[in-house]
Amino acid sequence: MSESRIERVLRNLESQGLEQMLVCDPMSIWYLTGYYTEPYERFLGLLVARDGERRPRTVMFCNRLFPDATGAAQKLVTFDDTDDPVPLVAAELDGSSPLGVDKKLVANWLLPLMDARAASAFRLGSWAVDAARSVKDMREQELMRQASLTNDRAMDWLAAQVREGVTEHQIASGLLGEYRRLGAQGHSFSPIVSFGANAADPHHEPDGTVFHKGDMVLFDVGCKQDAYCSDMTRTFFTAEPTARQLEVYETVRRANEAAEAIVRPGVTFAQIDLTARHIIEDAGFGPYFTHRLGHQIGLEDHEPGDVSSTHDEPVRVGQCFSIEPGIYIPGEVGVRIEDLVIVTEDGCEVLNHYSHEATVLGL
Known part of the structure; x- marks a missing residue:
């Protein structure tokens, strides 16, 4: 006790x-x-x-x-x-x-x-x-770091599975074995693997959709390691992106990084959300950012205390939450970039180190 x-x-x-x-x-x-x-x-x-x-x-x-x-x-x-x-x-x-x-x-x-x-x-x-x-002690923070490090490593494995003819379900079903190989005990939530237009559904469930070269690929995944959760999203290209696709991607990336840059004690959850949301709105994609910016996380993937435009509570040292802006244009393109952050005395620590840069997978 x-x-x-x-x-x-x-x-x-x-x-x-x-x-x-x-x-x-x-x-x-x-x-x-x-x-x-x-x-x-x-x-x-x-x-x-x-x-x-x-x-x-x-x-x-x-x-x-x-x-x-x-x-x-x-x-x-x-x-x-x-x-x-x-x-x-x-x-x-x-x-x-x-x-x-x-x-x-x-x-x-x-x-x-x-x-x-x-x-x-x-x-x-x-x-x-x-x-x-909500406020993680030093031991909990270290466990969150380790779970996120495992998730970073698993993203390399996921990217390597993308090949002509593979299905979303095949990649999603193989992830648990990779997590266990890396030292995690299981999923923190059911993995999201989305090819092509499926990425425009924020909570798409992996199905029998077959990958074809040129599809954009979105992975939203997390593991549970020593009781604590990780959660990260990355979106990849598999051919040179069109100007429209790249505009969407770079808008989401800027929104993610701008929101992370303002996190510090005293800043409200609403201010963090609105920082990302205004960037997406100013780029003309406001109607396609259809969810809150993030959620708190720890022993469970979604814990009370969201990062939304209506949550006016200031953040506190030791709180951990996701920053995950997205743009979802039905039938066309879907992009989300998600990291976890821990609030520090003078800013935040980003727990994910996997690149934000627009990446074309070599197939």
Whole structure:
């Protein structure tokens, strides 16, 4: 159990007027305790609260089928499949105080807790954990660097797979083996491999589309290594680009690099987004940049706190997020260039080192 992380969550809860929270997100439980299991339909929860002397108090609720959670919290409450966990949870709560509930607490358990009047009120408390996870400590930052380094290396492998007749699905399905060869444990999300006009679909799912020389190729991929995620996008040419294709590409590249250049503590997420968006709009491609600029990342590929024109919170040292402008002209061209950055005391560290330059693959 990480006492410093528990304390940070408790302080965040107190700023919301809460003194107890039921954490049910398995990844957040791992973040706070070092214990991980996937509960599926069974109940798993961690109570984070203060005792009568204002000291941190933690209680883990686990089915006996789960791996042993001894030591993960100050108190362990176990139960069988035939037991109802709701009364066990209610018995540990302060029924006279509101309870912060996790966004992953399903109605199957939340509604019975409400019916039992286990707390005076129920409020969404996920921000308390999300805000703690948002700022990475030095160890987490190093793990993010290593995962991104692996992703950089995997991009070389991906580019080398492009050849006449190969399908998107064939390349995507082979990536897991390369990640494992490089030391990662798996994907951080399903890889995107797009040929030709498919690149104009930002979330295209690899299919049987066959590559033909001259197609543009987009790879949006990430691995999970030692629990932390990477995420990067690069777009390649496979023949000399037309003036139109190159204009689109260079506009996206300038938007990416301009946004990265302004990242520093105090600058808002909205300002970062708008820096990239204005470059794309000024070039006449505004309607074709159809998504936010980025998302936070860490133990999961997409974590709360987006990089968008409506997010006015200033960035903080240790936060890690993507910068991924794109232009998607249906039936014609799609380009995205994505890096991850970590906010530093006076700017940011770009975690990806794979070139932004327009590259024609030699086939």
